[in-house]
Amino acid sequence: MINESLSLTSSITYTPETNLTSENTRIISTFLVLPSGNTTDRDEREINIGDTDFTFPSQYTLGLGIGKEKRWFVGGEYTNIKTSNLTNRSFDIDFATFTDASKFRLGGFYIPNYNSIGKYWNRVVYRGGVRFEETGININGEGINEFGISFGVGLPVGRLFTNMNIGIEVGRRGTTDFELVQENFFNTFISLSLNDRWFEKRYYD
Numbered sequence: 001m002i003n004e005s006l007s008l009t010s011s012i013t014y015t016p017e018t019n020l021t022s023e024n025t026r027i028i029s030t031f032l033v034l035p036s037g038n039t040t041d042r043d044e045r046e047i048n049i050g051d052t053d054f055t056f057p058s059q060y061t062l063g064l065g066i067g068k069e070k071r072w073f074v075g076g077e078y079t080n081i082k083t084s085n086l087t088n089r090s091f092d093i094d095f096a097t098f099t100d101a102s103k104f105r106l107g108g109f110y111i112p113n114y115n116s117i118g119k120y121w122n123r124v125v126y127r128g129g130v131r132f133e134e135t136g137i138n139i140n141g142e143g144i145n146e147f148g149i150s151f152g153v154g155l156p157v158g159r160l161f162t163n164m165n166i167g168i169e170v171g172r173r174g175t176t177d178f179e180l181v182q183e184n185f186f187n188t189f190i191s192l193s194l195n196d197r198w199f200e201k202r203y204y205d
Helices: none
Strands: 006-015 018-022 026-033 039-047 052-056 059-068 072-081 096-098 101-110 125-139 142-157 162-174 182-193
Touching: 125 162, 142 182
Parallel strands: none
Antiparallel strands: 006 059, 018 052, 026 039, 059 072, 072 101, 096 125, 101 125, 125 142, 142 162, 162 182
16 A cells, blocks of 8 residues: 555565376277178277476566555566476477567556536446567567457446446467468457345345
8 A cells, every 4th residue: 555545556476396207008909890780899009109308497576556446556577487498399380489579568457537416427347458478488489479459348237336348359479480480360358247245234124
């Protein structure tokens, strides 16, 4: 809390690296389909496959925001993922490597007048945000990045605190350099926030 009207919010999270080992079995068989539709095995062979080691990378996230309760808020978040430490022979792909991934997000909301009675649009929550991501995937020496801009509104429904949330996002992923593929995408989001008053004391029976 900075003062009576402004509040400062911060956060930090960390997820440690995780190592897993899987035991693999592969069986190859041939079978005969009988006129009745049933099947019978003709030959079966088990192939020895080595165990697979997985290393899931560590990551940390830093967040910081400032705002006024029920009026406005602006916040940013940074995430770093050590995908360069990711190991799994299933991911050994020619011309592709993994580097550390990072994500940066900046966004906020604004409510003109939360307690407005006569003007509906003054109670609407207006939201906006932007994000940039280095995915950690490197193809032919070129990093694959992603960028997106989003807008949305929270529409009050009914007399209480229920909102219908509608949002859109437009963005771009990848690059056309070195004959790679670039995607332009458009996403829509719809959700419903259900809020009500619980355990209210009755003054009249």
